[in-house]
Amino acid sequence: QVQLVESGGGLVQTGGSLRLSCTASERAFTSYAVGWFRQAPGREREFVAAINWSASNTYYADSVKGRFTISRDNAKITVYLQMNSLKPEDTAVYYCAADPTNRLTTVSFGYDYWGRGTQVTVSS
Numbered sequence: 001q002v003q004l005v006e007s008g009g010g011l012v013q014t015g016g017s018l019r020l021s022c023t024a025s026e027r028a029f030t031s032y033a034v035g036w037f038r039q040a041p042g043r044e045r046e047f048v049a050a051i052n053w054s055a056s057n058t059y060y061a062d063s064v065k066g067r068f069t070i071s072r073d074n075a076k077i078t079v080y081l082q083m084n085s086l087k088p089e090d091t092a093v094y095y096c097a098a099d100p101t102n103r104l105t106t107v108s109f110g111y112d113y114w115g116r117g118t119q120v121t122v123s124s
Contacts, residue, residue: 009118020081022096030074038092047106093117
């Protein structure tokens with residue numbers, strides 16, 4: 001059972017930046033696709049970004065394209081989400097998730113392993 005732990009969330013002003021990290025408990029994670037999702041209060045969980053195992057393919061939601069960058073360091077068993085030009089509407093709990101079948105999917109049920117999330121709050 002792969003365990004995922006997110007970190008790096010916090011409070012930032014509009015236009016600021018944060019880098020989220022998702023670190024796994026097992027090296028098998030390095031062969032999985034990984035996605036970031038977010039959930040704001042009263043809203044459904046939504047896809048943010050995904051990366052395949054080798055980092056050769058990435059995919060972003062339109063709402064974050066050009067502002068967020070997903071990357072990974074398999075030596076550190078960690079996936080990152082660099083978030084720039086943050087907006088108040090980016091405020092949410094951010095979750096990372098892993099897909100052992102490496103499908104690079106945008107739907108949450110495509111991922112088998114989930115972290116507990118990290119809060120990101122962007123003040124206006």
